[in-house]
Amino acid sequence: MFFHIVLERNMQLHPRYFGRNLRDNLVSKLMKDVEGTCSGRHGFVVAVTGIENVGKGLIRDGTGFVTFPVKYQCVVFRPFKGEILEAVVTMVNKMGFFAEAGPVQIFVSNHLIPDDMEFQSGDIPNYTTSDGSVKIQKDSEVRLKIIGTRVDATEIFCIGTIKDDFLGVINDPTAI
Amino acid sequence: MTDHYNKLVKLVARAFYDDDISLKEDNNINNNTNNNNNQPKPGKRRRNDNRGIAVVILDALTRRRRWVSEQDLAFDLKLNRKQLRRTLNFLEEEKIIAREAVEKKRNTFSYYCCLDYEQIYDVVRYRVHGMKRKLKDGLENKKTVQEYICLDCGRRFNSLDAARLLSLEDGEFHCEHCYGKVEIGDGDGDGDNARGQRREKLKEMLQKMEVQLKPLMNQLVRVKDLPVPEFFTLEAWEARSRARAAHGDNAGDSTLHYGGDVQIVVDFSGTETEGKGEGDKSEIEDIALKGKYIKAYYAALLKQYELAEAAKKQQELPNSHVATYDHSNSTHAQARAADGDNNAVDLTMHNSGDFQVVVDFNGSKGVGDKSGTEDIALKDEYIKAYYAALLKQWELAEAAKKQEELSNSHTATYDHSCSTYDRQVGMKSKSEEDAEEDDGGIEWEEAPIGGNGNGSNRAMEWNVQAEEAHEGDDDDDSVDWEEG
Numbered sequence: 001m002f003f004h005i006v007l008e009r010n011m012q013l014h015p016r017y018f019g020r021n022l023r024d025n026l027v028s029k030l031m032k033d034v035e036g037t038c039s040g041r042h043g044f045v046v047a048v049t050g051i052e053n054v055g056k057g058l059i060r061d062g063t064g065f066v067t068f069p070v071k072y073q074c075v076v077f078r079p080f081k082g083e084i085l086e087a088v089v090t091m092v093n094k095m096g097f098f099a100e101a102g103p104v105q106i107f108v109s110n111h112l113i114p115d116d117m118e119f120q121s122g123d124i125p126n127y128t129t130s131d132g133s134v135k136i137q138k139d140s141e142v143r144l145k146i147i148g149t150r151v152d153a154t155e156i157f158c159i160g161t162i163k164d165d166f167l168g169v170i171n172d173p174t175a176i
Numbered sequence: 177m178t179d180h181y182n183k184l185v186k187l188v189a190r191a192f193y194d195d196d197i198s199l200k201e202d203n204n205i206n207n208n209t210n211n212n213n214n215q216p217k218p219g220k221r222r223r224n225d226n227r228g229i230a231v232v233i234l235d236a237l238t239r240r241r242r243w244v245s246e247q248d249l250a251f252d253l254k255l256n257r258k259q260l261r262r263t264l265n266f267l268e269e270e271k272i273i274a275r276e277a278v279e280k281k282r283n284t285f286s287y288y289c290c291l292d293y294e295q296i297y298d299v300v301r302y303r304v305h306g307m308k309r310k311l312k313d314g315l316e317n318k319k320t321v322q323e324y325i326c327l328d329c330g331r332r333f334n335s336l337d338a339a340r341l342l343s344l345e346d347g348e349f350h351c352e353h354c355y356g357k358v359e360i361g362d363g364d365g366d367g368d369n370a371r372g373q374r375r376e377k378l379k380e381m382l383q384k385m386e387v388q389l390k391p392l393m394n395q396l397v398r399v400k401d402l403p404v405p406e407f408f409t410l411e412a413w414e415a416r417s418r419a420r421a422a423h424g425d426n427a428g429d430s431t432l433h434y435g436g437d438v439q440i441v442v443d444f445s446g447t448e449t450e451g452k453g454e455g456d457k458s459e460i461e462d463i464a465l466k467g468k469y470i471k472a473y474y475a476a477l478l479k480q481y482e483l484a485e486a487a488k489k490q491q492e493l494p495n496s497h498v499a500t501y502d503h504s505n506s507t508h509a510q511a512r513a514a515d516g517d518n519n520a521v522d523l524t525m526h527n528s529g530d531f532q533v534v535v536d537f538n539g540s541k542g543v544g545d546k547s548g549t550e551d552i553a554l555k556d557e558y559i560k561a562y563y564a565a566l567l568k569q570w571e572l573a574e575a576a577k578k579q580e581e582l583s584n585s586h587t588a589t590y591d592h593s594c595s596t597y598d599r600q601v602g603m604k605s606k607s608e609e610d611a612e613e614d615d616g617g618i619e620w621e622e623a624p625i626g627g628n629g630n631g632s633n634r635a636m637e638w639n640v641q642a643e644e645a646h647e648g649d650d651d652d653d654s655v656d657w658e659e660g
Binding site: 091093094095096098105107109110111112125147148150157159 | 321322324335336337338339342347348349360
């Protein structure tokens with residue numbers, strides 16, 4: 001799920017950026033630092049959308065770096081148990097397949113793949129129904145449901161299922 | 177309606193609380209599990225066996241259907257007070273009963289408990305829902321987290337670790353410690369065989385549960401549209417009983433009977449046709465209602481056998497009612513009340529009885545807000561039963577003449593629902609009056625129980641009751657229970 005929230009961060013800025021463009025430099029550095037990171041608490045930071053306020057800078061003794069407390073608005077993505085996501089399959093093996101929904105990686109084990117889909121090893125490993133009408137392989141798009149998340153301080157990993165109504169392949173790359 | 181709820185309570189008690197409660201208290205995890213299978217462990221030693229105590233207590237509470245001092249309850253059930261309290265604590269935690277403490281003296285509390293019907297309904301539904309969901313989830317493998325075992329070092333992983341196990345070289349899973357091959361492992365064993373067995377077991381359990389809980393589910397459905405029985409707080413209840421005591425016999429009895437009688441009639445409406453809406457009180461032609469009145473009429477009629485005295489006055493009363501009946505209920509009630517007043521000079525008791533029955537009618541109509549569906553078959557049954565009762569009537573030697581007169585008038589006016597209705601009023605008032613004379617307050621408890629049966633058994637039941645006279649109250653209870 002996506003959230004638009006306000007976060008705070010202490011930015012350290014090198015003295016060479018001091019000048020007229022200090023603020024612009026600060027913002028661009030913030031974006032570079034923050035976007036794409038993951039915190040267990042808030043999820044993945046997708047984009048910084050604005051700066052709420054920049055506090056007074058504090059010059060560090062010895063280094064000359066300045067620390068600015070910056071409050072910024074950003075969009076975060078945090079997967080939840082029970083959430084339905086659309087994801088792209090990145091890797092298929094006999095244990096199941098891995099998929100990615102944006103920054104988050106999801107594993108679907110073979111017990112959570114419908115019983116009528118069988119693993120086919122070979123050049124392109126895939127899961128196929130007995131009549132061959134549905135195929136899951138690399139780059140397939142699937143709709144899946146998250147049934148478990150593992151949240152570490154800097155990492156979120158999910159397991160999902162496609163064994164439910166309206167889940168499964170939504171776009172087959174070979175059919176295009 | 178109370179009877180339906182009571183039946184629900186009884187079913188619940190037997191379904192969920194008939195095993196040893198102390199065990200549940202120990203592990204306290206049974207909210208969603210199937211408790212029927214929760215047998216006490218043989219190895220475990222317990223101080224005392226509590227099995228079934230909850231059932232006994234809940235049954236006792238359904239008979240009392242009001243606030244009961246725990247001290248009295250312990251005394252009545254011949255239970256150790258400590259044991260009782262422990263069970264009640266448990267039931268309170270399960271949200272089956274409500275309890276309140278009253279400080280009698282300083283630092284001396286006496287505890288009261290009462291069935292909390294409204295909550296019982298919700299709690300039971302939630303519980304059944306939880307049980308079903310759990311079994312179904314297990315069956316469909318929806319929530320399983322796959323386990324993996326390293327073949328070399330025996331470490332266990334689950335699918336949440338999959339990202340770390342995945343090796344980019346060959347796309348297979350390898351142990352993150354020893355880089356050995358990782359295979360699928362199962363919690364209880366390995367492979368699909370154990371899984372299949374577990375599925376079978378779950379499926380069986382689900383089926384069993386559905387069969388065994390069927391009566392309970394039916395009762396839940398039946399109770400669904402019924403209003404919840406009045407459930408006062410202890411304070412309100414005490415205020416009522418105080419008021420009752422203060423007002424003396426007459427007023428007090430009438431309030432008592434109010435509660436009881438409403439329950440009788442309401443029960444009829446629940447079992448067959450749901451009664452009528454409050455708005456259309458004037459449509460007495462409704463066949464379903466007619467059947468109800470006939471039924472109620474039996475109640476009164478058969479009770480009458482037991483009572484030889486006051487039969488004459490009884491006859492006078494109904495006659496006057498026939499005249500006034502065609503009006504709407506409210507005017508009817510007023511006429512009735514006036515009527516009672518007329519008699520009051522020589523028969524105060526009668527007066528109170530009569531009045532109370534009028535109230536009873538209003539209650540009966542008000543309760544089921546659904547428009548009734550007529551059940552002709554039921555009606556036929558009533559007619560049949562009615563004749564059976566008539567036959568029986570003939571057999572009775574004493575008061576034969578009076579009875580004959582009565583029955584004549586009934587047959588004559590039978591098609592006319594109004595008159596039977598009326599007659600019922602008369603009879604009822606009388607029977608109630610007598611009940612009052614007999615045992616006052618106790619009657620409040622027992623009378624509604626008699627009205628618990630349904631359908632064709634009703635006439636039979638009343639016959640039995642007539643023979644047993646008033647002392648067979650406890651029997652009534654058990655009969656009702658089996659019947660439903």
